[in-house]
Amino acid sequence: MSQIEKIKKDRINKLKKIQNPYPEKTFMKYHGRVRSVREHGSSCFAHLNEQQIYLKKDELKSNLFNSFKELVDIGDFIEVNGKIFKTKTGEKTVLVSDWRMLAKSLRPLPEKWHGLKNQEIRFRKRYLDLLMNKESSEKFIIRSKIITSIRQFLDKNNFLEVETPILQTLYGGALAKPFKTHLNALDMNLYLRIAPELYLKRLLVGGYERVYEIGRCFRNEGMDKNHNPDFTMLEFYSAYWDYEILMEFSEKLFLHILQSLGCKDLKIKFNNKTINFKTPWPRITYKDLFTKYANLDIDKTKKSSKELDQIYKDKIRDKLQNPVFFIDTPVEMNPLAKAREDEPEKAARFQLVAGGVELVNAFSELNSPIEQKARFRDQEKLQKAGDQEAHSYDKDYVEALEYGMPPAAGFGMGIDRLTALLTNSKTLREVILFPAMRRR
The missing domain is CATH 3.30.930.10 (Bira Bifunctional Protein; Domain 2)
Incomplete structure (x- = not known):
């Protein structure tokens, strides 16, 4: 089994644990594609497109913090609810009180810092x-x-x-x-x-x-x-x-x-x-x-x-x-x-x-x-x-x-x-x- 197929199989298994991952006509306060995740023990920072979000275990309902760490991959689309606060560096951040999966990325995105350099792939797969x-x-x-x-x-x-x-x-x-x-x-x-x-x-x-x-x-x-x-x-x-x-x-x-x-x-x-x-x-x-x-x-x-x-x-x-x-x-x-x-x-x-x-x-x-x-x-x-x-x-x-x-x-x-x-x-x-x- 190729590496891509193994990753897809693992993510499909995660998808099975998520109910209704593709909702329609749902009100969302903040939503987007997960572009990065930085874990810090009982808390973590992530970015939905350009918006920074902050998840703290004590601030989340039930077992949502652990499920975020276990089920969310870079490239997934999620919805979060929460209030705005500023970090010590002054960046506006959403303190998440609730979240849910909107769509699962079955393939890993190209590595962020190196971008997508192959010209032929860039033109053939313009979405990437x-x-x-x-x-x-x-x-x-x-x-x-x-x-x-x-x-x-x-x-x-x-x-x-x-x-x-x-x-x-x-x-x-x-x-x-x-x-x-x-x-x-x-x-x-x-x-x-x-x-x-x-x-x-x-x-x-x-x-x-x-x-x-x-x-x-x-x-x-x-x-x-x-x-x-x-x-x-x-x-x-x-x-x-x-x-x-x-x-x-x-x-x-x-x-x-x-x-x-x-x-x-x-x-x-x-x-x-x-x-x-x-x-x-x-x-x-x-x-x-x-x-x-x-x-x-x-x-x-x-x-x-x-x-x-x-x-x-x-x-x-x-x-x-x-x-x-x-x-x-x-x-x-x-x-x-x-x-x-x-x-x-x-x-x-x-x-x-x-x-x-x-x-x-x-x-x-x-x-x-x-x-x-x-x-x-x-x-x-x-x-x-x-x-x-x-x-x-x-x-x-x-x-x-x-x-x-x-x-x-x-x-x-x-x-x-x-x-x-x-x-x-x-x-x-x-x-x-x-x-x-x-x-x-």
Whole structure:
């Protein structure tokens, strides 16, 4: 019999001696998980989560003191009744007059002082990671606060939160490979969305002027420190804005998020570097980005847009530490973005990078159905040539544009990446509660 099985058997025997260990709708004055026990002869101290309790044999009814010593293990949930007093060191403590078991922990918790260090176990058994590592628990509290602050800011600026389909007959809104599934009820193939963009822009056609969605997206691609197959995305769209207005709005959004987290000086630590979010943030063109950081003139190179994008990812992005907008990417890289009127070969688009992490992709939206149809046809040719990430031809979306969509600007940001940056986490797995893991 393994050591774990022996411990489980012993604790199950203890459980049999306890009547009704899982009560429902019971009033509890103090309750929680036993995190430590220190015995001192006829008395003992213990902690229920952060609350210290004190049990003294003479203060307890019947044989409750002995049963506590015999039956309670670290990890158990108990309820205690008692009055508050202060110890000599000034710590508020509950003098227990009565207690009872609420739930038994059959497995021993990881050793308190060493925490849970094995990274794979931390990700696979996140419940133990949250239980034993306060830093991990705090990261997910911060994540929740980030999402709350985003909602507050957008709601205050008259954006309407909406929900769009996750199961889609045609995927779109990004250049990525999708997950496929099948709907038995209608005997039809579907895709998990790679982005909500095209549905959100249909709502602009329908008369809403400002909409946003925070939801899960799915991309059947590689995994690394900045990518997870399913992730949380914020997208919002505003009619009558352009990408210039959106850059200013983005700065205000980030300042609101940082201030809501108590970051008054707008400086954070990430990867042993200090990142300063003080505005305004610099803007640099795509051409100047390559000239400055890769010593490459993109006007003279014969490299394709995909090859340039790979150079940017390999040689440039990590060098961008303080927030920077890079603008004017080639229009062929952006099948849904409006071209600049003065330089139609460039997209009216920006990307926000900080800490070497691409946080935001945003642009003035293409609202010409004629131009959109031509762009989709170009993408269709790429698909037929074997490009699995090319954008699908969405006839229904083109039809929606034919009814008229107001000029607009759209913004997309990965919540996981933002959280990793603001919590100084090295990988997205640190800030996704249950990240994708290889099957054991």
